[in-house]
Amino acid sequence: MSQTTDNPFLNGLWKESPVFVQFLGMCPTLAVTNSVRNAIAMGLATTFVLVCSNGLISAVRKQVPNQVRIATFIAIAATMVTITDYVVKAISIDIYRALGPFLALIVVNCVILARAEAFAAKNGIVRSLADGLGNGLGFTLGLILLGTVREVLGAGSFLGVSLFGPNFEPWVLFLLPAGGFITLAFWLLVFAWYRDRQDRKDRLISAQQPVEARS
Amino acid sequence: MNESLGHIFIDSLLINNFVLCVFLGMCPFLGLSSKFSTAWRMGVAVIFVITISSMLAYGTNQLLVAVHAEYLRLISYIVIIAATVQLTEMIIKKTSPALSRELGIYLPLITTNCAVLAVALFQTVRNYNFVQSTVFAVAASGGFCLAIVLLSLVRERTELSDIPSLARGTALTLVLASILSMAFMGFAGMGSGG
Numbered sequence: 001m002s003q004t005t006d007n008p009f010l011n012g013l014w015k016e017s018p019v020f021v022q023f024l025g026m027c028p029t030l031a032v033t034n035s036v037r038n039a040i041a042m043g044l045a046t047t048f049v050l051v052c053s054n055g056l057i058s059a060v061r062k063q064v065p066n067q068v069r070i071a072t073f074i075a076i077a078a079t080m081v082t083i084t085d086y087v088v089k090a091i092s093i094d095i096y097r098a099l100g101p102f103l104a105l106i107v108v109n110c111v112i113l114a115r116a117e118a119f120a121a122k123n124g125i126v127r128s129l130a131d132g133l134g135n136g137l138g139f140t141l142g143l144i145l146l147g148t149v150r151e152v153l154g155a156g157s158f159l160g161v162s163l164f165g166p167n168f169e170p171w172v173l174f175l176l177p178a179g180g181f182i183t184l185a186f187w188l189l190v191f192a193w194y195r196d197r198q199d200r201k202d203r204l205i206s207a208q209q210p211v212e213a214r215s
Numbered sequence: 216m217n218e219s220l221g222h223i224f225i226d227s228l229l230i231n232n233f234v235l236c237v238f239l240g241m242c243p244f245l246g247l248s249s250k251f252s253t254a255w256r257m258g259v260a261v262i263f264v265i266t267i268s269s270m271l272a273y274g275t276n277q278l279l280v281a282v283h284a285e286y287l288r289l290i291s292y293i294v295i296i297a298a299t300v301q302l303t304e305m306i307i308k309k310t311s312p313a314l315s316r317e318l319g320i321y322l323p324l325i326t327t328n329c330a331v332l333a334v335a336l337f338q339t340v341r342n343y344n345f346v347q348s349t350v351f352a353v354a355a356s357g358g359f360c361l362a363i364v365l366l367s368l369v370r371e372r373t374e375l376s377d378i379p380s381l382a383r384g385t386a387l388t389l390v391l392a393s394i395l396s397m398a399f400m401g402f403a404g405m406g407s408g409g
Contacts, residue, residue, distance in 0.1 A: 023242075070323075075293070078290045101336050107293060108331075178393045181393030185390045
């Protein structure tokens, strides 16, 4: 376990990243990350919903009876998602088509409900907003990391700009579902390897210190 | 839209498998697939919930279209799903307390299984009639059940094999899911004829 700071924003952004540590919202994570542009759009839409729903839930948390809280949280999230759905449709019909049903499915993204239940229902408005923003941006960051690998390998481009020239044979597998699973698995392995290395380094340093003190 | 029922069934069960090809219902797929016994029970519970909620969602959508209130679709679907899950929970608790203990917290979590909402949304977008919707719901949820059972069987075997400690846990599950997904890509050719 990495130590957690008291800053809800930083916790959500990296230390407890929704994608790589909490494993929340896996469906959109894997489904829309076949290009960086989609990943950013999805991440920002989720961030917007998360910030608004966290803020609202935190504001009404003392009025809502315990038994109906989940239903209330979902109703609030569904309202926010409906708003986002229409806003995205108005801004860019291309992105709307690319995200497809996953835009409406933000409402059942477990990140929303998990943050509502675990954080917004117990904390004040400002802290809940910070938690929503941190988790939302952490989610976006995770999506961008996945999207970058998949777009560069699968289409030979980044944000639609071709990287390797016309002779590059795209590795189509990475745009397909199987590529999504394997990319996420490899990111997890990279992080696990890094954490393991850090741990061993720390152990090595703490093992050496008493020796140096004696000599 | 007048796709044949057989085509809808094969398409959503195998070719566009909800979990392995469309990425829906990932959370229970990754979270509940460590044991075969829990996996198939979860699969059956999901089939039940999806089929019932799909029928109810079809009726509700007709009603919403009749009164020109389509913007309420998302919220009403969510309420229907939550109610169906509650109903399933009560039925299971009454008929089989052991199963209810086994599924525990995951039963109410079917509410946030995106596959349930996705079935309701897809059947609306694709303009399926009532029979088509029901077949679609059964096939899609059957696909979920199939995928989670397959993964749980493979995971039970990997429990006994020698795997580097770094890769244990979610990373390994994802690699297995990826290989399963590649296997399901083989079904893609079946769709072109339909």
